[in-house]
């Protein structure tokens with residue numbers, strides 16, 4: 001079904017869905033393993049040549065793209081020790097990124113079986129590097145100029161949990177990160193990232209907690225009018241050609257929905 005959807009996107013895209021590069025390009029990655037870093041660097045360079053300026057979360061939401069030009073927001077979700085190893089590369093590329101961290105599997109306190117359950121059962125991660133960060137490494141990411149954000153404690157589907165448990169998943173993670181870093185957490189991304197994985201009640205709760213941005217992972221919404229809080233993101237696939245990714249960034253999910261009766265964003 002997924003392949004059929006992708007074929008359909010490819011088919012109707014050429015004439016009707018293509019809106020070109022969005023002014024705000026929110027991208028997310030999970031892990032970038034050593035063998036993918038050349039492709040990652042090339043992607044950054046080519047996006048720069050398309051006019052994108054890579055900025056942190058605060059500047060991303062504050063920039064008026066009419067006067068400030070195209071901005072790109074680079075972000076990483078979950079928890080991988082490889083993020084820490086990417087610090088020199090990100091510095092060389094001169095980009096700031098946001099890292100949304102799950103605090104359940106931290107190396108400081110999680111057991112091997114908890115770490116295995118995190119990658120295998122909850123993330124269904126297919127890569128080879130199933131090792132999470134330590135608190136010290138999260139601090140070094142922050143000290144290197146990157147944003148640390150909240151991604152819940154255990155990476156469950158929040159909308160499937162009782163409301164109180166879902167709230168706990170958020171504030172336990174926030175509290176761990178605030179203690180670890182000695183600063184307030186202002187940015188949140190929710191697990192799985194589609195509309196059905198969150199709720200308006202949880203959105204209100206996040207705003208009450210003081211989060212200034214809430215990142216989603218909904219392909220087809222990069223052209224959406226920016227509401228001041230929601231960071232729309234699409235995944236960039238390093239295994240695919242640059243132009244194949246460009247096509248995915250250009251799709252208008254709402255037009256796709258009207259044309260096909262299938263949602264690209266739910």
Ligand SMILES: [Zn+2]
Pocket residue numbers: 077078151155190191192
């Ligand atoms: Zn995630």
